[in-house]
Amino acid sequence: NPMDLIISTEALAELHYAGKGFYSNVKSKNKIGSIINNFKRKEKEMKLFKELALIYNDKSEFNNMFISNSDYFIDQIKKSIKILEDSCYYKLCSMEEKRVFCHHDLAYHNIIINDDKGYFVDFDYAIVDLRVHDLCNFITKWVKRSAYDIERCSKILEVYNKINPLNLKEVEVLYGMLTFPQEIFSIVKDYYAQNKDWSERDPVDKLKKKIDLEEFKVDFLKDFQGFI
Numbered sequence: 001n002p003m004d005l006i007i008s009t010e011a012l013a014e015l016h017y018a019g020k021g022f023y024s025n026v027k028s029k030n031k032i033g034s035i036i037n038n039f040k041r042k043e044k045e046m047k048l049f050k051e052l053a054l055i056y057n058d059k060s061e062f063n064n065m066f067i068s069n070s071d072y073f074i075d076q077i078k079k080s081i082k083i084l085e086d087s088c089y090y091k092l093c094s095m096e097e098k099r100v101f102c103h104h105d106l107a108y109h110n111i112i113i114n115d116d117k118g119y120f121v122d123f124d125y126a127i128v129d130l131r132v133h134d135l136c137n138f139i140t141k142w143v144k145r146s147a148y149d150i151e152r153c154s155k156i157l158e159v160y161n162k163i164n165p166l167n168l169k170e171v172e173v174l175y176g177m178l179t180f181p182q183e184i185f186s187i188v189k190d191y192y193a194q195n196k197d198w199s200e201r202d203p204v205d206k207l208k209k210k211i212d213l214e215e216f217k218v219d220f221l222k223d224f225q226g227f228i
Contacts, residue, residue, distance in 0.1 A: 073185070076179060081176075150219075172228050
């Protein structure tokens, strides 16, 4: 619903504005300045998963699909890291006013809309970080269901900027975060670490769906560069 998108975006902008300069004594909740190292760790994990897939004698459908696409996934992770390293990421992290309270779990069921106002629930995963961390998560959840429609992303940024404007340095960091193949990484990790009680078809269908969307995501990221 386009109106839900606008209301939710307004609420998120207000949440970040209210949480500007937020600080937590809980070390595990302070994620400021950690994302590049986090992505580098995930790159190593993805390479390890590829090694595991290659040593299996009896190749499953998931293994074959992952092996065929693993180099592309790893390249996307490297690209994401490079964008962030070339950006002003660490400088932004050093600025107190750029550190905000982030919800960090912006699924639709954690957003309540009442009388044309948006409210958030379930703050179990809340963290302190740059606001683009939340925005990356929020944008991804909205655009992936519309084959990565850049117009939806454009609307989110337009509405957000009216309340709590982003500067171009933040948008560039957002671009780096959006480039990271987070959902694909999560599926692959859950499969090889056996984190989920999946049937044999579940991981295959999930990974295939994400791979089928990649061509749309590539176009989306190209278009997103126009915002920088």
